[in-house]
Amino acid sequence: MVYKKRLDGRKMNETREIEAKAGVIKKADGSAYFKIGKTWAYAAVYGPRELYPRFLQNSNKGIVRFSYTMMPFSGMGERVRPGPNRRSKEISMVSQKALNSVVDLVDFPNTVVDVVVELPQTDAGSRCAGICAASIALADAGVPMKDMVAAVAAGVVDNTVCLDLSYEEEHYPEFTKEKLDSEHVADIPVACIPSTGEITLLQMDGVMNKSQLIDAVNLAKEKCKEIAEIQRNAIHEKYKITTKGE
């Protein structure tokens, strides 16, 4: 295995620096931002509120509606044309499903909780950052939920399982001059409910073998517990009592 030292010197199970803050969008019922490395996501939550058109309503419980958008200047290369596209619609759907099993809207039939996620800047791991921000925003809005949902992308580079690949690491074999054990890279976004260890988002892009998959998922699952603490602290910070009053 050649990839012993990561490009930025991180340990295999270390994420980039994380920063999270709750209550950042005043008009929203709940909001947050979540930064991991250079990837930065805002989330705003509105609801529960009545859902139109009526045919979308669920008479047993409220639903979560998720919208993921990259701001046009947030991509690593060219401008991203504003508006929904197929990729953003798919990410919106899997993100919504990642949150569905923790959110409990049985007391709010026929309503919707709208989660709006927008990213001003991305550097890999954007859908995971979006889910993390959304989770804080939902809690901030007082939405009933069993637990936070934390998400992080695991990865495989040169046969080494590691966490939170940066954009550069994802493209490592393309530009490195080193001789690698394997040209394959895999990107595995994982979302997890920390208190139960259950996985609510799992995707994989790239090439890897079966045993690496389980290692990667376990690595992500462990990290999600720590990320959930950061998410909870973001809300605690908002309500912190400063010793001097105001």
Added chain:
Amino acid sequence: MTDENKEENKEENKDKEIKSDSKLLVKNKDVVVPGQILAEGFDFLPSYGTYRKDDKILANKLGLVTMEGKVIKTIPMAGRYLPKRNDVIIGRVTDIGMNAWRLDINSAYTAMLSSREVGGDRGYSSYPKKGSLSKTFHVGDYIFCKIVKVNSQNLTDVTTNDRGLRKLQGGRVLYVNTHKVPRIIGKKGSMVNMIKQATDCKMMVGQNGIVWIQCDPKHEATAVEAIRKIENESHIPGLTNRVKEFLEKQTEKKLDIKEDDEEIRGK
């Protein structure tokens, strides 16, 4: 951390036997968030805002811890208003139907004010004829009303047929966090009366987080700031005194208030 918790445990349950492996990890008035572990062991019981998972009790909502003996529950700090029978609220007319007005009540659901429920002591005593509903209340009007019924589908019926209930004329409407309404009103109205005394404002506070004020222009900003202050600082002890000082400074009036019981009892 463990020693401190054991101390608190002993204080809260002085007269009760506890199993040696039960541990309370939070105290009264702590802010807790979903998934946060509140207690371990089987000696404590989960209630509103909490649930049991194996041998732990976790929070399932953003809230303030309230201990009642061995029962752990939380008071919600965020979230839309949940309509309750007999609550007095302020709704905004959004639609006019054949026999009723639809109101936005700052909740997940709207409410209906049937033409039959319009009555009372403000000149709306005649039952409006069909088709002339728009002459009584218009879209955009704010109505001070009372919840008569909330059915299983969360459809809410309101009435203005009671003392003091009416369309609000003039003035200004503010949206506040519905969970802060009790602090804005204060014990037996002490807080809202203090603001009224200082600013000479007329003020109506709906349980649903809508506040209506009508002020002398000189004092309007002060009244609004006082309300926002209560909203933002309600979880910090000493609120009543801080608001009193703020109002006295802004209006240069000496205020005479009854102290909020919670403040005497509090932290």
Added chain:
Amino acid sequence: MDEDAQENMIKLLSENLRQDKRGFEDFRDMTIELGVIATAEGSARVKVGETELIAGVKLKIDKPYSDTADEGILMVNTELTPLSNPNFESGPPSIKSIEISRVIDRGLREGQAMDVKKLCIEAGEKVWMINVDVCPVNHNGNLIDIGAIAALAALHDAKFPEVDKEGKIDYKKKTSNKLPLKEDPLPVTVIKIGDYFLVDPTENEEAVMDARITFNFRKDGNLCAIQKGEDGPLTVDDIKKMTEIAEKTMKKNRVIFEKAIK
């Protein structure tokens, strides 16, 4: 319009008071931060009171328009999404959103923020195309003025990316060359409520305004774009007064802007 709300606002204004205790011709506190988005060629975040917007500049090389074969292209787009305000709908933009976006765009483009001739690489074949996107994060009124400030600040922050021998852009490498800025156009919107004129309206003030005019001024003090909005009519005397108020306010804002872009 909520007539009670307007009546209450006019009562305040008649005593020379605003809801947030500002003067009628005062802007809220403004902060301008440059270079906040690493993936953009230039960026800025502007906060005025509670309103907060992020603007980002992206460059690419494209064919020019046939009628301006030796000129580059500048386009400014403002995305009003539900992130900052539940009243903005997702999906196709409302006519209000379109107006805001177009007024900001016209002010900068027709006001010649860029010397577009200097963006020409090869006449008729290759020119620089500059896209500025303005995204609100928090909304409490006056998106036009604050959006334009953010867009112009982002343009000042921007640098050309490196272009390799085959003409392909390497977005990861920035040169030290700034964009060819020209007239620095900036708007001031003046609104009328009853008989009173205000600048930098909050959302509550915008909700009860009778009319508004956005005046775009170049650095040399000349007007370069004007838009009247809302239903209420204005007398010529009103317009005269509003122009003077806008000019006075622009001078103050210029000073803040110049300081921030250094």
